[in-house]
Amino acid sequence: MVTIAVTAEGPDEPRVAVSPETVKKLTALGAKVRVQSGAGARARFTDDSLRTAGADIAASAGETLAGADILLKVRRPSAEEIAALKPGAIVAAILDPYDKAAMEPLAGTGASLFSMEFMPRISRAQSMDVLSSQANLAGYKAVVDAASLFGQALPMMMTAAGTVPAAKAFIMGVGVAGLQAIATARRLGAVVSATDVRPATKEQVQSLGAKFIAVEDDEFKQAQTAAGYAKPMSPEYQAKQAELVANHIKTQDIVITTALIPGRPAPKLITAAMLAAMKPGSVIVDLAAERGGNVEGAVPGQTVEVSGVKIVAPINLAGSLPVNASSLYAKNLFAFLELFFDKKDKSFKVNWDDEIVKGTLVAKDGRIVHPNLAPQPAA
Template sequence: MVTIAVTAEGPDEPRVAVSPETVKKLLALGAKVRVQSGAGLRSRFSDDTLKAQGAEIAASAAEALAGADILLKVRRPSSDEVKQLKPGAFVAALLDPFDKAALEPLAGTGASLFSMEFVPRISRAQSMDVLSSQANLAGYKAVVDAASLFGQALPMMMTAAGTVPAAKTFIMGVGVAGLQAIATARRLGAVVSATDVRPATKEQVQSLGAKFVAVEDEEFKQAQTAAGYAKPMSPEYQAKQAELVANHIKAQDIVITTALIPGRPAPRLITRAMVESMKPGSVIVDLAAERGGNCEATVPGQTVEVGGVKIVGPLNLAGTVPVNASSLYAKNLYAFLELFFDKKDKSFKVNWDDEIIKGTLVAKDGRIVHPNLVPQSAA
């Protein structure tokens, strides 16, 4: 029987890689689930709740890991953790794969490493799309946090004493996080506008009742990769877009930035001059803070103030709603692990040619193997 280990995350990560619901489902696949005591507490999954669904509760991380076949984590585990698993064990986590200096020692353990960031964007893999499930929560929480910092009401209110104007909210980057931010800001009654360099997003923005703001030239019409990501834009386009944004941003009360390109520093969308042009009391929440930030004034992990404008640089916004984030992440992992099991005879079978397994595999047999991480000739 395959043993799946789940250990507690570090002090900065409140999420956990399993939920009571997925414990039950993993057991139904034919696996045994061993969870370190207390691993789920910050997500309100008590040992007793997990145990009631069939999990074994291990007193320590070492006990949970000893001889396990699979390790499920939120963040990248240490090499020491992986070495306690069975030789050639499988690890599935958010491995931050472009940090090769940290990935190489992990690959050297000989474990098969699966990076959940690399789940292919195909319809069959939607239930495993960790980036989307977590970004959705981050987009929601960004607006809620901004509203609490703003110090004014978001919706227009008609009162006998006069009218409270609606707050103007601008969303930069219309992926999963951006769309959820638009929807949340609209629900709270703000006047919402949004921008993105991908032409397909215009219709999505307008369907949510927001105004679309972008330089719509020929380059804009070609600005999306086959995988659905934004392409890096030319300096000429960036200059035109920056001018348009600079004029628009002056009148905004809340700005949420969400623009990220995998494996690259976050594109710089808001200059210090743009921040200084905003009204005192305005709020910027920068969801790209982990990659350096979309705003020039962002300090990752801190809230700073420039000319009365608050700039928030959260490092793990989905983790601030850990109950929901862990539940969704655990479901993503379960959907992924289903690929490794034959449901008829409840056996562990790996089809290394499956495009999802191949797409997420970053290291095997002591080597980094993912084509995005090694030179094409070596791959």
């Protein structure tokens, strides 16, 4: 029988990689699930609820990991954690794989490391897409947090004493987080606009009742990769887009920035000059803070005020909703692990040629194998 281990995360990570629901489903596949005591406490998954669902509760991390075949984590585990598993065990987590210095020691353990961030953007893998499940929550929470800091009402209110004007919200970057931010801001009654360099997002923005803001030239029409991510734009396009945004942002009350390019620092979208032109009391939530931020002057993990504008730069915003975030992440992991089990005889077998397996596998047999992490040839 395959043993799946789930250990507690670090003090800065309230999420957990399993839920009572997924424990039941994993045991139904034929696996044994072993969870460290207290691992789910911050996500309100008690030891009793996990035990009732079918998990064994272990007193320590070492006891949890001893001889396990699979380790499920939210954040990257340590090499010591992986070494406590069986040789050649499977590890699935949000590994932050572009951090070469951290990944090489993990690869050296000989474990098969799967980075959930590399999940292919194909229809068969939608239920496994951790970036989408977590970004959806982050987009929602960003607007809620911004509204609480704004200090004014968001919807237009017509009263006997006069009219309260609607707040204006501007969403920069229309991926999963951006789309949820648009929808949430609209539900709260704000007048919403949004921008993105990918042409496919224009229709999505308009379908949610928001106004699309972008320089729509020939470069814009080619600004999306086959995987659906934004391409790096030319300095000329960036200058034109920055001018358009600078003029638009002057009138905005709330701005949410979400722009990220895999493997690269976050692009700077809002400069100090733009901040100086914004209305005092405006609020910006920078969802790219963990990658350096989209806003000049943002401080990761802090809220600062620059030119009268509050800049919020949260780290792990999805983790501030740990119950929902853990439930969704655990379902992503379960959908992924289903690929490794034969439902008829409940046997465990990895199809290394599967598109999803190949797309997420970053290390195997002691070396890094993912093409995105291969050394680049000198120019």
